[in-house]
Amino acid sequence: xxxxxxxxxxxxxxxxxxxxxxxxxxxxxxxxxxxxxxxxxxxxxxxxxxxxxxxxxxxxxxxxxxxxxxxxxxxxxxxxxxxxxxxxxxxxxxxxxxxxxxxxxxxxxxxxxxxxxxxxxxxxxxxxxxxxxxxxxxxxxxxxxxxxxxxxxxxxxxxxxxxxxxxxxxxxxxxxxxxxxxxxxxxxxxxxxxxxxxxxxxxxxxxxxxxxxxxxxxxxxxxxxxxxxxxxxxxxxxxxxxxxxxxxxxxxxxxxxxxxxxxxxxxxxxxxxxxxxxxxxxxxxxxxxxxxxxxxxxxxxxxxxxxxxxxxxxxxxxxxxxxxxxxxxxxxxxxxxxxxxxxxxxxxxxxxxxxxxxxxxxxxxxxxxxxxxxxxxxxxxxxxxxxxxxxxxxxxxxxxxxxxxxxxxxxxxxxxxxxxxxxxxxxxxxxxxxxxxxxxxxxxxxxxxxxxxxxxxxxxxxxxxxxxxxxxxxxxxxxxxxxxxxxxxxxxxxxxxxxxxxxxxxxxxxxxxxxxxxxxxxxxxxxxxxxxxxxxxxxxxxxxxxxxxxxxxxxxxxxxxxxxxxxxxxxxxxxxxxxxxxxxxxxxxxxxxxxxxxxxxxxxxxxxxxxxxxxxxxxxxxxxxxxxxxxxxxxxxxxxxxxxxxxxxxxxxxxxxxxxxxxxxxxxxxxxxxxxxxxxxxxxxxxxxxxxxxxxxxxxxxxxxxxxxxxxxxxxxxxxxxxxxxxxxxxxxxxxxxxxxxxxxxxxxxxxxxxxxxxxxxxxxxxxxxxxxxxxxxxxxxxxxxxxxxxxxxxxxxxxxxxxxxxxxxxxxxxxxxxxxxxxxxxxxxxxxxxxxxxxxxxxxxxxxxxxxxxxxxxxxxxxxxxxxxxxxxxxxxxxxxxxxxxxxxxxxxxxxxxxxxxxx
Numbered sequence: 058x059x060x061x062x063x064x065x066x067x068x069x070x071x072x073x074x075x076x077x078x079x080x081x082x083x084x085x086x087x088x089x090x091x092x093x094x095x096x097x098x099x100x101x102x103x104x105x106x107x108x109x110x111x112x113x114x115x116x117x118x119x120x121x122x123x124x125x126x127x128x129x130x131x132x133x134x135x136x137x138x139x140x141x142x143x144x145x146x147x148x149x150x151x152x153x154x155x156x157x158x159x160x161x162x163x164x165x166x167x168x169x170x171x172x173x174x175x176x177x178x179x180x181x182x183x184x185x186x187x188x189x190x191x192x193x194x195x196x197x198x199x200x201x202x203x204x205x206x207x208x209x210x211x212x213x214x215x216x217x218x219x220x221x222x223x224x225x226x227x228x229x230x231x232x233x234x235x236x237x238x239x240x241x242x243x244x245x246x247x248x249x250x251x252x253x254x255x256x257x258x259x260x261x262x263x264x265x266x267x268x269x270x271x272x273x274x275x276x277x278x279x280x281x282x283x284x285x286x287x288x289x290x291x292x293x294x295x296x297x298x299x300x301x302x303x304x305x306x307x308x309x310x311x312x313x314x315x316x317x318x319x320x321x322x323x324x325x326x327x328x329x330x331x332x333x334x335x336x337x338x339x340x341x342x343x344x345x346x347x348x349x350x351x352x353x354x355x356x357x358x359x360x361x362x363x364x365x366x367x368x369x370x371x372x373x374x375x376x377x378x379x380x381x382x383x384x385x386x387x388x389x390x391x392x393x394x395x396x397x398x399x400x401x402x403x404x405x406x407x408x409x410x411x412x413x414x415x416x417x418x419x420x421x422x423x424x425x426x427x428x429x430x431x432x433x434x435x436x437x438x439x440x441x442x443x444x445x446x447x448x449x450x451x452x453x454x455x456x457x458x459x460x461x462x463x464x465x466x467x468x469x470x471x472x473x474x475x476x477x478x479x480x481x482x483x484x485x486x487x488x489x490x491x492x493x494x495x496x497x498x499x500x501x502x503x504x505x506x507x508x509x510x511x512x513x514x515x516x517x518x519x520x521x522x523x524x525x526x527x528x529x530x531x532x533x534x535x536x537x538x539x540x541x542x543x544x545x546x547x548x549x550x551x552x553x554x555x556x557x558x559x560x561x562x563x564x565x566x567x568x569x570x571x572x573x574x575x576x577x578x579x580x581x582x583x584x585x586x587x588x589x590x591x592x593x594x595x596x597x598x599x600x601x602x603x604x605x606x607x608x609x610x611x612x613x614x615x616x617x618x619x620x621x622x623x624x625x626x627x628x629x630x631x632x633x634x635x636x637x638x639x640x641x642x643x644x645x646x647x648x649x650x651x652x653x654x655x656x657x658x659x660x661x662x663x664x665x666x667x668x669x670x671x672x673x674x675x676x677x678x679x680x681x682x683x684x685x686x687x688x689x690x691x692x693x694x695x696x697x698x699x700x701x702x703x704x705x706x707x708x709x710x711x712x713x714x715x716x717x718x719x720x721x722x723x724x725x726x727x728x729x730x731x732x733x734x735x736x737x738x739x740x741x742x743x744x745x746x747x748x749x750x751x752x753x754x755x756x757x758x759x760x761x762x763x764x765x766x767x768x769x770x771x772x773x774x775x776x777x778x779x780x781x782x783x784x785x786x787x788x789x790x791x792x793x794x795x796x797x798x799x800x801x802x803x804x805x806x807x808x809x810x811x812x813x814x815x816x817x818x819x820x821x822x823x824x825x826x827x828x829x830x831x832x833x834x835x836x837x838x839x840x841x842x843x844x845x846x847x848x849x850x851x852x853x854x855x856x857x858x859x860x861x862x863x864x865x866x867x868x869x870x871x872x873x874x875x876x877x878x879x880x881x882x883x884x885x886x887x888x889x890x891x892x893x894x895x896x897x898x899x900x901x902x903x904x905x906x907x908x909x910x911x912x913x914x915x916x917x918x919x920x921x922x923x924x925x926x927x928x929x930x931x932x933x934x935x936x937x938x939x940x941x942x943x944x945x946x947x948x949x950x951x952x953x954x955x956x957x958x959x960x961x962x
Contacts, residue, residue, distance in 0.1 A: 077144050078105055078155050085161050087209055088245040090120055090225070093161065098143075104158040105143060106212075113150035119243045123225040124152045126236045130224040131156075134199070138191035140212055140222035159212035159220060166208065166286055172383075178310060180383055181283050183350035184211075184219035185276075186338060191221040192276065192331035196269035201229045204237040204260075206275035207250045208282055216389030230264045238264055249290075250275045253298050253323045269330035276331055277320030284308045291321070298323040312344040349378055350386060357394035361401055372408045379415055387416045388428070396432040399444060410447035414454040430458055437471040442483060445475060449486040456493050464494055465501045476512045481521045488516055488527050495535055505535070506543045517551065522560035529555040529563060533570030536577045544577045553590045561599045568594060568605045572612055580620045583613050 081095040084106070096107040110124035131142045131154065144155040162184075169177050188211060195201050203210075203226070210223025226244060228235035241247055241260030248255075252274035254262055263271055281291055285307035293301055301318050309317055316337050319329035329337075338345030345351050356363070356371035363371070375395075379387065395413050399406055417429045433455065436444055459468070475487030491513075495505060516528040532551050536544060548570075555567030571591060578587055591613070594606035928936070 076146055076153060078107055078153075080107060085164055089117070090123065090245060095158070096155065098155070106156050106159050108154040108156070110152040110154075111150065119240055121152075122236055122240060123244065126227065127223075127225045128152055128154055130227040131222070134195075134224070134227075136191060136194050138187045138194075138219070138221055140220045156222075157214060157220075159214055159222075161209060162211040162213055162219065162283075163208040165213045166283065176381065176383065179348055179350050180217065180386075182310070182313070182344060182348045183354070185280060185283070186335070186345045186348070186351050187219045188221055188279070189276070189331050189335040189338070192269070192272050193335055195221075195227070196267075196272060196331055199229070200231075200268055201227055202237060202263060202268040203227050203272050203275075204241060205244070205247070205250065206272055206279055208279065211279075214389070215385060217383050217385035218390065230268060250278055252325065253296070254325055256296070266325045267330065269332065270325035270328055273320050273328050273330045273334070274325075276334065277317055280309065280313070280317050280320070281307070284310075293321045293323070310344060312347075313338075316344075349374070350382070353378075353382075353391065357391065357398070360394070360398045365405070368405050369408070372405065372412065375412055376408075376415075379412070384419055388420050388424070392416050392420075392428060396429075396436075399432075399436055399447075400439065406441065406443040407447045407450070410444075410451050414451050425458055429455065430463070434463060434467050437468050442478075442480060445483060446486060449475070449483075449490050452490050452493055459494075461501075465504060469494075469500065469504060473508070473512060476516060481519075481524065484516070484519065485521065485524050485527060488513075488524060488531060492531050492534055495538060502540065505538065506540045509535075510539075510543070510547055514551070517554055522558070522563060525555070525558055526560060526563040526566045529566040529570050533566070533573045536570070536574035539577075544574075545582070548574055548577060549582070549586050549590065556590065556594055561601060564594065564597065564599070564602045565605050568602070568609045572609050575612060575616065580617065584617055588613050588617075 077100065078096040078098050081097060084093045084095055086092045090110070092109045092111075094107045094109060096105050097103070098105050108127075110120065110127075112118065112120040112124065128145055128147070131140065132145065140159065141157040142154070143157065146153040169180065172180075188206075192203065192206070195203055203221070203224070205223045205226045207223075210221065212220045212222050214220055226237045226241060226247075228237035230238070238261050241255075247260075251260075252271045254266065255271060278290060278294060281288075288307050291301050291305050292299055298321075301314075301321060303314075306314050316329065316334055320334060322328040335345070337343055340346060353371070353375065356367070356374075360368060360371070375391065382391070392413060395409050395416075399409050399413070413429065413433075417425065420428060433448065436448060439445065472487060472490065475483050475490075478484050478487070491509065494500060495509070500509065513528050513532060517525055519525055519528070529552065532548065536548055539547070552567045552570050552574075555563050555570065558564055558567070568591065571587060575583075588610065591606060591609055594602055595610065597603050597606065
């Protein structure tokens with residue numbers, strides 16, 4: 058075969074012609090008249106067939122007339138059942154005719170010998186139907202005679218359809234130079250298919266008969282040859298042309314045999330023509346009408362104009378008989394027709410697409426992209442909802458055949474419109490389809506980490522609970538494929554939003570998504586972001602959610618335990634090492650030293666408060682006076698939890714969040730007042746006086762000694778001989794309750810604030826004004842006294858204050874600012890926020906799902922502050938005595954309670 062291919066190419070090159078095709082393998086040849094080649098079209102590489110007519114030999118000069126007639130008639134005749142002409146090249150010694158890719162019927166028939174009898178019979182009748190249609194077209198509208206109906210003039214397309222060719226003798230009786238009537242006898246083997254009148258009087262005799270008469274007789278002979286390929290032609294083909302007998306029927310179907318005998322009538326005037334044969338076959342009970350392939354082809358051709366009932370009947374037939382159809386028929390005939398029908402959309406699309414997927418399973422892999430994938434990809438651009446729904450439902454069947462570029466460039470731009478569709482079913486199917494596409498690395502990084510996440514963020518707020526649930530499940534599956542930064546920004550807020558969903562299964566999906574993506578979180582994130590946002594579901598109203606929540610928490614805690622085993626026992630320095638003078642003056646006390654004694658706890662607390670403020674004030678700022686506004690801030694801090702007046706100190710882990718309850722201001726103790734004149738002329742609360750500092754230090758030392766004496770009392774609860782066993786009746790040995798999360802010190806979180814020096818304020822404008830938190834609400838004031846006064850006159854250790862600013866007035870009235878003070882910001886470490894640095898995607902779409910409320914949203918309203926005056930030495934002594942008596946009474950009460958419990962037990 059390679060030799061023949063090379064020989065054909067050499068002959069073409071020798072002729073000097075520029076051909077629009079490349080010759081391939083030689084398929085067949087007909088008695089030296091022409092040779093048939095498989096070829097490839099140069100323009101697009103599509104497969105074609107080439108008929109080569111070569112007549113350089115003088116003895117074959119009549120062949121040139123046949124070749125020229127074939128080219129002329131084939132070029133001007135267009136019909137679905139006629140061989141499709143594509144191009145031609147002529148020269149003095151040869152003619153090349155390029156057509157669609159075909160195979161001769163004569164070489165195809167033997168391959169059907171092994172097929173099932175019914176399948177073969179259906180295919181043969183379907184082919185005869187197509188030839189009868191083509192002949193009817195040539196004989197009736199065209200008023201021409203084909204003159205060469207035989208197995209060598211019929212060709213088979215890749216779909217298995219029969220195509221009529223061999224137009225070398227096609228002639229019209231009105232044409233004086235018609236080849237059939239003048240040169241018909243010179244055509245090789247022409248008498249083997251000629252009618253009785255030709256054999257008796259020659260080809261010129263045909264002009265006086267109906268153009269369909271000779272072709273009808275040849276059609277009868279063709280019918281016998283295809284059903285009985287191994288049986289010689291019937292006796293009726295030879296004089297005296299006896300009628301066919303039942304014994305000569307062979308494999309011809311009984312329903313066709315009567316029509317077959319009429320086609321072979323020796324009398325041309327009484328002979329059944331091709332049109333009559335077609336009508337008999339297409340009658341209600343005709344042999345053509347009952348053929349499955351004929352019915353399917355007619356239904357597909359008229360699919361667009363048929364009623365819904367007819368369409369459904371056809372689709373039902375296809376579904377039931379799909380396995381019995383020839384592979385060539387389903388692959389190249391049915392599939393293209395069904396794909397074309399899908400373009401019309403409608404309700405039938407949901408039925409057509411599954412058939413398309415079913416028929417393409419037996420298709421060769423090399424044909425799949427062009428036959429199926431290309432049309433299906435185009436269908437994604439269709440606005441028809443039925444078509445889109447069918448494409449999404451059948452996506453699992455063909456997603457493996459899609460490449461990454463096709464999905465990203467051609468499918469996803471159209472697919473994403475389904476997320477915003479007004480029909481919930483389309484939105485849900487679109488969401489589910491991403492689960493099939495994304496895990497196969499079919500989406501680009503830009504789509505996966507940006508565009509898709511934006512769409513899914515909107516789907517989490519969909520009114521349909523099932524869509525919200527599926528979106529959460531999808532995010533759980535996509536988690537491992539997302540970029541590192543995207544995981545940290547998106548997953549926690551997205552899953553937390555699901556945990557707060559009103560739909561039970563959405564909350565369960567959120568917990569399961571957390572569990573499925575455990576490897577996506579760092580250990581620190583699990584401890585600071587994941588677990589705090591999951592634990593509240595352990596008390597969910599639904600048992601299904603609670604059970605899943607406990608499983609999730611158990612999984613995360615186990616991971617934390619495993620990590621904790623690899624961590625060092627401590628990173629703190631040795632607490633037994635002596636501290637330097639600098640460390641004693643400014644460093645925070647080591648927490649381990651606070652639990653040794655009540656004296657140490659009280660002293661450490663006071664030292665902490667004093668040093669934390671004193672170290673943050675510049676030397677030049679120690680003499681700065683405080684205004685009414687700053688006094689209000691100090692009053693508020695005096696009312697905050699964490700003072701020595703019996704309130705617990707908040708945990709340092711809560712620094713960075715504002716307290717959940719509004720702050721309240723305290724009034725000056727009875728008997729103390731501050732005049733406006735003192736605000737104008739005095740320097741306020743002095744921090745630089747040595748006498749006052751010494752008095753404060755002495756008072757603290759006295760208080761510590763009193764506490765130690767109480768602990769050493771023989772009958773005291775804190776003593777060794779007390780009934781309390783030496784334990785602190787407040788619950789632990791530490792005056793600082795680090796577990797009291799309700800008292801939040803988040804007000805101490807700071808941010809840099811530029812210092813300002815306002816002009817003096819008139820006395821008339823120094824009345825208390827409503828205040829609000831500014832954007833720098835986390836700033837620490839550096840001015841003020843070393844303590845504040847509560848309503849009962851108790852001296853309290855001062856704490857950093859929140860920056861306050863008066864509300865902005867819409868009027869243009871000028872208000873002079875308060876007296877100047879110097880501010881200096883001190884940052885306080887805060888736990889990382891869930892919403893920190895989410896980027897474009899998370900900030901816009903999942904920002905509202907942050908579990909921790911921002912400080913601005915939680916700003917408490919403040920009341921006007923009161924002035925503060927230092928306590929005298931007598932007041933301090935009275936306060937210490939009062940507090941000592943209260944403590945003794947409390948201890949006695951606790952002892953009585955313990956005795957009662959002991960007696961009851």
